[in-house]
Amino acid sequence: MAKLQGKKKRDSYDVVANIVIVFFAICNLFPIYWLFTSSLKNSxxxxxxPPDWWPKTFTFSNYTEVFDSQPALRWTFNSLxxxxxxxxxxxxxxxxxxYAFxxxxxxxxxxxxxxxxxxxxxxxEVMIVPLFRIAQDLGLVNDLHGMIWPNVAVAFGVFLLKGFxxxxxxALREAARIDGAGEVRTFLQIMIPIVKPGxxxxxxxxxxxxxxxxxxQLVIGQEKEMKTLMVGIATLMQDLNPNFAYKMAGATVAAIPMLIIFLLFQGYFTRGLAGGAVKE
Incomplete structure (x- = not known):
């Protein structure tokens, strides 16, 4: 009897918890929904x-205008x-x-x-000025590689993967050494597949x-052709152009690649976060 009551209590708790989760999920997804539907409306x-929660007429002219009036394809390539x-x-x-640590x-x-x-x-942000001076001395201003190299020397990746x-x-490493595998082979063929979720x-x-x-990216990419998609789209938001649907279309273009990347890697992402919390 006590077990049955406990099970009913847990089921009731799960129902309430799921309702709360769904509510907050809707709250988080609504801005994306509003952004996308607004990009298909007239300004x-x-x-x-009161607003139209669903477009009465669909128009894709906002997207064509973004790519016709701005080098959006170039900005997209730069960002990717x-x-x-x-x-x-x-x-x-x-x-x-x-691995070394x-x-x-x-x-x-x-x-x-x-x-x-x-x-x-x-x-x-504290290092912006010295980083810019270094990039300037190396001739990396208005160069995509000037945006890349400062993001390579980041300690967060080492901290995350060390846990994995x-x-x-x-014992796996010692067994590989007994079998005659060198350090490089052990790292590439044994360790890397195991820490793939991380x-x-x-x-x-x-x-x-x-x-x-x-x-x-704003500091380094000063010329229009060297801007990334986020910086380029942000310039649309600063314009005095009252076409809000046009700006919504630009923001949607900037958000879509992120959604695709997350959908492709969400399995690794969830397994990686869960796996990194487990220590032997």
Whole structure:
């Protein structure tokens, strides 16, 4: 009888919890819904009161105007190139560094790791001026690579992946060495497949971070052709053009790649966050 009452109590709790979760999910998704539907309206319908929750007439002219009047394709390529290459380089360097800190033995390892991780406490905005001076001296202003390299030397990836490498038993590495595998082969063929969920989580987190890195990309990409999609779309918001639907279309174009990336990597993302919390 007590078990039956306990089960009913848990079921009631699950129903209430699911209702609360669905409510907050709708609250979070509504801005995306409003952004997309507004981009398909006329400008006057966007600011209409009371609003039309669903467009009465669909128009795609806002999207064609974005790509006709602005170099949106170039901005999209710039964003994909910067975010993609930055993330790939970060994954490569972070995985190697995390493996070294986790499995290799060398003098001063913990001291170096603490100093390295301490850089997470320094906001990037504090380093904008010296970073810009360095980029200027290296001729990387108005260059996409000037947006890439500062995002490669980030300690967060090492911190995240070290937890995954720590969860891998040392016996696997020792067995590989007994079988004659070198350090590089052990790292690539044994360790990397095991920590793949962590790499997937790092990939999506860093890709989103670099994609939305508005301030640094604004500082480096000063010419119109060198702007990224986020910076370019932001310039539309600053214009005095009252066509709000046109601006909504631009914001939707900037948001769609992020939604696609998340849908592609959501499996790795959820497994990576859950796996990183488990320690042996």
């Amino acid at each position: 006057s319908d966007v600011i209409k009161m 190139y910067v975010a993609g290459l930055s993330t790939i380089l970060l994954v490569v360097t972070s995985s190697m560094a995390a 986790s499995k290799l033995r060398f003098k001063g390892k913990m001291v170096i790791f603490v100093i390295f991780i301490s850089s997470l406490m320094v906001p990037k 490498f720590d969860s891998v038993p040392d 790499i997937g989580a790092l990939f999506i987190l860093n890709f989103v971070q670099v994609w939305n890195d508005y301030l640094w």
